[in-house]
Amino acid sequence: MQPGAEMEPLVRFSGVQKTYDGENLVVKDLNLTIHKGEFVTLLGPSGSGKTTCLMMLAGFEVPTSGDIFLGQQRLNTLPPHKRNIGMVFQNYALFPHMTVEENLLYPLKTRKMPKQLAREKVDRILSIIKLDDFAKRRPTQLSGGQQQRVALARALVFEPNLVLMDEPLGALDKQLREHMQLEIKHLHQQLGLTVVFVTHDQTEALTMSDRVAVFNDGVIQQIDSPQALYEYPANAFVAQFIGENNTLTGRVKTVDGDFCQVQFGEGLGTRASKSLTLNAGDPTQLSIRPERVRLNGASQSLPNRYRTTLHEFVYLGDHLRLRCELAGNDQFYVKVPVSELCPSLAVGDQIDIGWRDEDVRALNAV
Structure with a gap:
């Protein structure tokens, strides 16, 4: 989060629970507030509930009980396309038949943005991610890292209130992954984004986040700054999982x-x-x-x-x-x-x- 940024709540989970079979809770009584401009990572092993939380926030899953708010708006029954949330996935999800430019224009067209304004926004985001010269290429003509930057740009081009990232760097090799970690962190700072990031990689979480929520068995074990998690783990699970x-x-x-x-x-x-x-x-x-x-x-x-x-x-x-x-x-x-x-x-x-x-x-x- 930017120095001096106001601690304005943007996302709030209140008593949220989720079950798929009516018996076993995947998420148990989640209470979590994310402030405007924060980079918060949901970290935990497979099956810990972190991705389910992200999917409920995105609108692809519905809470079994409790409420989720974005600003003052209750999200529980709001369709995903009306939430003004950007999403970045591990598999990029780019349209292969479209150029980079067309991929970025797509979310603006669906929002019926005037053509000239849409063009300006695409040019600006291409400049920010340093892919101006690749606007006419298709995704198959790009490297993995370049495709990931386009996927990131598509999530940012319509200036969403919130950006959600689900294991976005999982398909990249170690060196490129580390480079992209810093690139995403710099974009977060440069654009004043609010980011909720899901990963099972604790080094990634420590590198990028303002705060990290460590999940296990559907419960947040500890939410804190990376340094506090590492130096002062709240329990044995956190101590073992972090570092x-x-x-x-x-x-x-x-x-x-x-x-x-x-x-x-x-x-x-x-x-x-x-x-x-x-x-x-x-x-x-x-x-x-x-x-x-x-x-x-x-x-x-x-x-x-x-x-x-x-x-x-x-x-x-x-x-x-x-x-x-x-x-x-x-x-x-x-x-x-x-x-x-x-x-x-x-x-x-x-x-x-x-x-x-x-x-x-x-x-x-x-």
Whole structure:
């Protein structure tokens, strides 16, 4: 969202539920507000309810109960073509027999826009997406990335109140996908768009969004900024789904404000930041990111320090992931920049690892 932008509600889900068979709820009591100018991503595994929410907002599905509003207008029974919402799909959905120009003119013709004004809008959006020279080509004469930009332009050309994107980059290769992530983000900022984006790719969600709603089993587990989701996951599901994460099972011994003392493994302990609902005696799942774990000399001054065995090196170019064993977890990873790793380190070595109190989080046990 633009700095200083007003927090004006644009989309509101109020008590929305959806079932297809009358028994199992795909979406459960959804309450969500999206503000004008925001880029909000609905993130979650397959079957979590995120796409169903998008389809209800688009008008392709009807809520079983509850209400959906766009501004002051209740959308529940409003046909999709009357919602003034732009849609971008993974399969582009371009008309193959039309040129780029004709594809972009189509939504304007259906809205009975005067020809001269329609032409101006098409020329402007072609300039913005840098495809001025491709106006006369058909989709089959374009690359995947160019087709995706045309699909995006077609969703924007009639200046909708809202743009919905359903896994729009899923068909692209990694490098092009990353380029398009930034391109969409820049368009959002440049045009002041309100975007609701669906993906199961957590890196994509973190890269592009103002806020991310993490779905599981039809419920939003947490909605927050990308940084807050990563640094302060609300529960074990969010911690596991967002980024790489190490987990250790333990029990809360004492509570001290926002921190607690946790016992784990065979007589091991750590101080950790805690979720709001944990009390002394509760079981907990400790969460710590691999890049927050310090190795050997770097761990010497840390308050939480442990001896572990190195089982495996995983080389990833700019860094290495070291697989260790700690408190019965033989999938405990430490992420180390290549330049910081001691070259004499070998599989089977005993190594010291450690972390700061604030780098480990005690969450409710699953």
